[in-house]
Amino acid sequence: MKVVKWILLIVIIAGGLWAAMFFIKSNSKSAITYETHKPFISSIEKKSVATGKVIPQDEVEIKPQISGIIDRIYKEEGDQVKAGDLIAVIKVVPNEQSLNQSAGRVRNAELSLNNSKIEFERNKALYERGVISNQDYNNLKLTYERAQQELKNARADYQIIRRGSAGGSASANTNIRATVSGTLLEIPVEEGDQVIQSNNFNDGTTIATIADLGKMIFEGQVDEGEVGKLEIGMPLEISLGAIEDKKFDAVLRFVAPKGVEQAGAVQFKIEGDVTVDEGTVIRAGYSANASLILEKRDSILVIPEALLQFDNQTDKPYVEVSIGEQQFERRDVEIGISDGIIVEIISGLTEEDSVKQWNKTEPIKLGEEEENENTEE
Numbered sequence: 091m092k093v094v095k096w097i098l099l100i101v102i103i104a105g106g107l108w109a110a111m112f113f114i115k116s117n118s119k120s121a122i123t124y125e126t127h128k129p130f131i132s133s134i135e136k137k138s139v140a141t142g143k144v145i146p147q148d149e150v151e152i153k154p155q156i157s158g159i160i161d162r163i164y165k166e167e168g169d170q171v172k173a174g175d176l177i178a179v180i181k182v183v184p185n186e187q188s189l190n191q192s193a194g195r196v197r198n199a200e201l202s203l204n205n206s207k208i209e210f211e212r213n214k215a216l217y218e219r220g221v222i223s224n225q226d227y228n229n230l231k232l233t234y235e236r237a238q239q240e241l242k243n244a245r246a247d248y249q250i251i252r253r254g255s256a257g258g259s260a261s262a263n264t265n266i267r268a269t270v271s272g273t274l275l276e277i278p279v280e281e282g283d284q285v286i287q288s289n290n291f292n293d294g295t296t297i298a299t300i301a302d303l304g305k306m307i308f309e310g311q312v313d314e315g316e317v318g319k320l321e322i323g324m325p326l327e328i329s330l331g332a333i334e335d336k337k338f339d340a341v342l343r344f345v346a347p348k349g350v351e352q353a354g355a356v357q358f359k360i361e362g363d364v365t366v367d368e369g370t371v372i373r374a375g376y377s378a379n380a381s382l383i384l385e386k387r388d389s390i391l392v393i394p395e396a397l398l399q400f401d402n403q404t405d406k407p408y409v410e411v412s413i414g415e416q417q418f419e420r421r422d423v424e425i426g427i428s429d430g431i432i433v434e435i436i437s438g439l440t441e442e443d444s445v446k447q448w449n450k451t452e453p454i455k456l457g458e459e460e461e462n463e464n465t466e467e
Contacts, residue, residue: 126444136385142310146301153294199241210234272302311357327381410446
């Protein structure tokens, strides 16, 4: 029994000593020393990024004025063309009914001309002998000349229906030519494809799309929370995913008056004129981001945003200001714009104040075993 008592006594004494040493060690840690920062004068730009793409300012679609089959294509996508350059030729496949009607019109015009010719020649002889009046002769001559013109028109219409143009015409409907100068972006048809003419009831088949790649615009979308801060003429900075380490200047030219709901958020379309440097090739459809300066303040008092604290009850911002050696007091502040790094101080602080960096953490100290392990590694 005495041995058990002695063992129990030793255990109690050892436990007490260990607890005392732990308490002393725990309370021997040095107090945390907080760093301070002084407010300073700087400028803040509040930016927003709009995603979109770069497209030509104007794209012109070339459509045929007559239906038929693509007989030959003379250009390729990417070629530079000038207004009037021949792009393709269409082979006309005439409508049988229209062709037959036109041929009948030609035959009727020939019959009418023959009859008018006979009447005119017979009455011409009578006029020369003074049998008929000058007015009757002029009327017969007019009828004969009209019959000649009618036959000419009927034959021309017949050739247009059959071949697509009157014989010898330099601007034949079968010749598809560029209407503007630029780059051929797309030729969506191939030789042998059937095309439909453009008219009041049909847009027609697009044979080619032409655009000037020297005049590009940025087309993107911004959220409804930021569209109210946009102004026509404000500068944009465009970055392209296909061209790294290069920025392009742009000017906002259009903000849509109506938004479109996408994934629960209302988005507004914007456009900006992009300045393209000489020697830089920008292809239509490049994905792009536009950086917009929504708000800017110059020469204002600011502090790092990480120094701010917010009241749990009112959510109003405040900071802790040094009033002595590692002594601080709370001070409410009024803040302005922020770029996520620094924030504007409207009131509550001066440049002479020292603001506590309240959220600083102590450096982590490794134990002896961990230090040995790291040393061995």
